[in-house]
Amino acid sequence: MGRCGSTCSGSAASCVSAGTNARFFTSSSRRAPARRSRASGAAITPRIGEPVLTPEHVRARRDGTRLVLLELSADKRARAVELADRFLERCRLGVGKTRDEIERSLAAQDVRASERRIAQALGKLVLDACVFEQSEGVEPPALRREVFLRSAAARRAASPEAPFSKEAVLAASGRALGLDPSRIEEMLYADLRGAHRLIAAPNLSAEALVRHYEQGQIQAVLLRAVSVVADVRCTSPDSLRYLFQKLKFRRLLYRCEALSNGVYRLSIDGPFSLFEAVTKYGLELALTLPALEACDELELKARVLWGSAREPLEFEHRRSGPPVRDGEARLRDEIVELLHDFEKLDTGWQAAPAEDILDVPGVGVCVPDLLFRHREGGDPVYFELLGYWSRDAVFRRVELVERGLSRRILFGVSARLRVSEAVLDFAEHAALYVFRGKPSARAIERKLDALRS
Template sequence: MLPSELLSHRQNGETIIPKHLKIDDRNLELAIDLITCFEEAVGKTQGELDNQLQEFEGDRPDYRIIRGLAHLLKSSFSTFEVVSPLSPQELRDRVFALSAQSIPSLHATSQTLSTLADKLSQELNREVLPEQIRTGLYADLQENRILTQFDAPAAESLLHRYNLSQVQGIFYRASQMTLNAHRNVPGEYKLLFRYLKLFQLMAYIEGDADHGFTITIDGPTSLFKPSTRYGLAIAKLIPALLHVTKWSLSATLQTRDLFTGKEKIGRFTLNSDCGLVTHYPPGKPYDSMLEASFADRWDSLKTDWVLEREVDLIPIPGSVIIPDFRLVHPDGRSYLLEIVGYWRPEYLQKKFAQARKADCDNLILAISERLNLEKAGVKVSDTTAKIIWFKDKLLPKAVLEVIE
């Protein structure tokens, strides 16, 4: 995504309108030129690449677009690495130690460094050349990192990523977002809900699979204090939303007046006809490292119970539950497993209220002992679900003990 200083939005009344690049010959040529610049910089330092980009930019009026495209190429398609025969910190320590053995000088020259590099090379039995020592001494500085790999995107894909990033940037200061998903296939709902959990968004879901869902998401400026990290999490949801066929959203934003500096309200709407293109794969990611590690441990377990990732929606009045896993036995028995990690008190109350409404006798809640349920006003006894407590990791054996 783009940093705030490279976002280009205008405001018409309360409506926020992001910048949009046309996929035309002019912009495609610009994208190709920048991609070529990166391809030619492979093997060079980031400082050399930055100088090339600055020279390319010159005094062009579209410099913000150039910087935005270059930022995306750096952050999403480039690999920069520290290239040094030894760790730069170790090299500096050894060079400084050798320097301390000499008579102090007011003026450190390149000749002084060459002499020290040659001495250190001798200490290392010439396994490291003096030139390697000189270049590796500060190889960990950002401008000295080497562009070792560049996975060049198609020019059109880069422009689509730029347009998407401009829209994502709007949500950095969202106070609330309401999303309506209209009568899509169940698989699209499942993927969307999994991304909601993956990015740990505080979402309240109402509706059903037959008529559609209304999803209300709290934004970073609605928390006890604004959270840029949470704003980025909302922004990351937008590419996932583009996998859904029919949807619309509206967001309330906290913006700042350019002239007075005062906070003001902004609004933004978007729908499935927006023309944005996602770069997310349509796969089914795990919602957290906790779930991924649990699935890995289950695979190494010797049991007839099969762990399934593809789980049906559990309809409840006015909402839906999507458990993390389903456990199926060859004899027909099955259980649904929901892992409850850290959430704010209001979300925990909502989660356990859903479990009560579901009244599902084959639902298992795995609850982190780190949660302060008492402070959240939650009583585990209020639900018919089976309860498993865990600390840092959920062990498959604990689940087996419950279902057996």
């Protein structure tokens, strides 16, 4: 099959390819670091364990300076559900087959040129939701070394009377490693991504997959964002904490301002505002969309750089209705590890996840990660671990302290941001803790003691 490359930008309504049966999934020959993973369906998207579409999958048009997504008509949506059902069935029937075989099976489905882009996106989401695993047995690098060394020696020793025999090499390698010679060729490159075998097909309906596709269109646009402003309203404090916990879990750079009528304005830096780590940060931003949509009301506006020319455009998205969460919010790994480290210390401090939102009216909001209380009493001390994307976030916290944040608080900052602890020396109730590598529970304890005294 030939490879179908998209020849149109994100503003086109459809992608026209050379033929209806052209292959539209790409396969990589790089080795996977883990034996079991959720595999990505597009080579340009890192495997992060969660399905995300790319701008190449977006159906949109330009309206002046605005980027407008093309909604699925009733007919197109019915067709999308049909394609999704067919792709999911192919995966269910393909359990035990290699990733390359699954991709070929999906690409062989009859798809019209006008629906090529929808099919590409659905196929990627299906593959993202599959679980592939490397075959068990001898590690392929060790097997290749054994076979190649024996093969080279056999070729040097070959003669007209005793010609080289591949079967003899494989048989000898099998005896040396205790393997069935008939399986050696299959196992030689079992660590390549395309050779991983499907062990679990997606457990979702075609309707759910299409809904995921529709949300994925918005996420893909956010991958090209310079900045995002999201006005959210949550009727319950729990929903608001859930949102902030998700934002912190994704380590996003954001500023929060409390508006009227229970509305909070989140100003989030986009991936194209950074000088590095654009792809990784963009994925984190895209994966935050479900948390934003879990609010009762959402009005999102983004400045994006779209198409190959990186044309600046405005994008808007609105949602209102009963909130639907995509699972419970989780603490970041660093915070979980820090809690465990504190439990091991012989200290007077007790640590717990913080539930408060610290608001400085007219300035901004701070959402701490942990709350420390001393066994002997006194004021508690909040702790916030800042992300490592930008040092601007540090100076925003300094401004909060300068302009009225009165709670005792400690900010943890990576030395990678090149910020001095002295920037908060003016405050008796706040401090900065700069660490290398990972935060130290013992060093934080000393900082807490200083703040308490």
